[in-house]
Amino acid sequence: MIINPVVMAGGVGSRLWPLSRAAFPKQYQVLVENEGSLTMLQQTFARLGGLSLGTSQLICNQEQRFLAAEQVRRVGEEVPACAGMTAAGLDIVLEPMGRNTAPAVIIAALRLQQQGVDHPMLVLSADHAIADEAGFRAAIVKASALANEGYVVTLGIQPNFACTGYGYIECGEAVGGYGDDSAAEQGLMVNDFVEKPDEATATAYLASNNYLWNSGMFMMRPSVVIEEAQAYCSALLAQCRATVASATLDLDFVRLPEAQFAQCDNISIDYAIMEHTQKAVVVPVNCGWSDVGDLNALYETNARDEQGNVCQGDTLVNQSRNCFVKSTSRLIALQGVEGMAIVETKDAVLVAPLAQAQDIKQLVTQLKLQGRDELVHQREVYRPWGSYDSVDSGPNYQVKRITVNPGARLSVQKHKYRAEHWVVVEGVAKVHVDGVDHVLQANDSVYIPKGVVHCLANETKLPLHLVEVQSGSYLGEDDIERLDDVYGRC
Structure with a gap:
């Protein structure tokens, strides 16, 4: 059966600060160690390999559009199972602002309906970790058969501890045979969606063996999404229709209009539809799932050493146990500590007990x-x-280390307040300054006075690395007047 993936990549992941930031959230990072060193977004697409895929959509914030497109392109080139899932092989839909999951799902359904597609759509978050990918795909096949019968299907995770950080699903009676295989394993009707419980309630849920974690992964036909939206959130559906009607193409992206999209309610698909629909069915799955929502979840998801430590980057650990230690730019040394999270980035360091990982939001x-x-x-x-x-x-000065990807180029631009001096460290740079072209190699340099039109390109197949020294009375990123830009940013 054909499946239409809808991957939502608009989250911020604030509880994973300082790793996850609004401008570079967790889904674009390698947080869970894997053989191909894939980011979480790339892993989301890679684990769909082997399924019969139709129209794919990636929904992300417009500020991350080029980062998202580049990561999808790379996974399409580097992972054989994803050879067809390049940036050119799917629609990248740009949100001008965050509006939660309900508008994203409804807009994705409306866009599929425009194309005459009504095969089940698979709604996934781009920041989930799944250890048993074969088990995950088997559950998807089962869910797609149920969705094709008109059910609104969610994947429920078999809980293995009394977690207070997840929502729960109360399971009802079994759904009968479906499709052409009446002996197929059954799904379960959803009796109720329950918000994050306290510890005593979560313990009771675990003991009852009748509750599953709400994974936030769904499958349903586009027409069913639209029917249920009409029944339970008709105003939001109208807002989404207006948004889709005014969407425009921008290079390889589908850009949602800010004026219309801003009118969409900021509401999750759970609140808007799932908690009201009479068609909700859950398919239980035990696939080593985690939403990697905080540092403790990140600790639990990665492999640990004999002392129970997860160590990533340049670390030195002695007489310390059950810690999560991640370094991105310098040595972290631990002595005699237990149950701690220590995270170092180039501009911030976080130290916190893993038991208080949820409190990082404070x-x-x-x-x-x-x-x-x-x-x-x-x-x-x-x-x-x-x-x-x-x-x-x-x-009055700033020093940057710049990397230009193979075949890439910066905009033709000039600065009102600053001058720049470029020194090539590695690679070959083609530089245009005030009407004159230069080809610079390692150890070569060029000076760009303020107000002078200039551009920089890497026309080779290897990365270009250079050092830029800026000097002037104002060094903000908004002191750029773009005259021409291949990425449409003028």
């Missing part, structure tokens, strides 16, 4: 109240052409 609230840039950005910033890392700054 730190995030304080960062927001203080207007700290560390809440939104990491020091390394990704652009459609590559990335830059602000390694040093002071009054």
